Amino acid sequence: MPFVRVSYMENEHDKDSLSLVSNTIMEALMKEFNVPEKDCFQVFHSHKKEEFIYAPTYLLRNDRSNCLLYIQITCGPGRTQQQKQSLYKELANQLHSQINIPKEDIFVVLVETSLENWSFGDGLAQMII
Numbered sequence: 001m002p003f004v005r006v007s008y009m010e011n012e013h014d015k016d017s018l019s020l021v022s023n024t025i026m027e028a029l030m031k032e033f034n035v036p037e038k039d040c041f042q043v044f045h046s047h048k049k050e051e052f053i054y055a056p057t058y059l060l061r062n063d064r065s066n067c068l069l070y071i072q073i074t075c076g077p078g079r080t081q082q083q084k085q086s087l088y089k090e091l092a093n094q095l096h097s098q099i100n101i102p103k104e105d106i107f108v109v110l111v112e113t114s115l116e117n118w119s120f121g122d123g124l125a126q127m128i129i
Contacts, residue, residue, distance in 0.1 A: 025042065
């Protein structure tokens with residue numbers, strides 16, 4: 001049930017690389033969070049350079065670049081710290097190896113919400129019925 005938002009600077013990623021980013025995120029979620037294969041909901045947002053702001057070195061050994069991806073994953077609760085750490089590592093490793101995005105440019109934020117806060121349509125909270 002994760003809902004994923006990916007923000008990036010316009011012209012830094014083409015449609016083919018964004019498709020790979022999407023697939024990589026989904027594969028990592030299936031592997032590390034046991035998300036079902038068809039449970040894929042993602043939105044990609046491009047931003048003009050003046051709208052995309054980041055600190056190049058904050059908490060890193062190397063600088064971030066304009067290839068930076070902000071990946072926000074909203075999901076239900078219940079994953080362990082180990083699962084979360086494994087997800088972050090899997091995303092960084094796979095996006096680097098498959099698309100050559102520097103690991104420093106994979107910025108992930110997990111937002112956990114309780115199950116009653118989700119409706120997948122039909123005016124129902126399917127996860128608590």
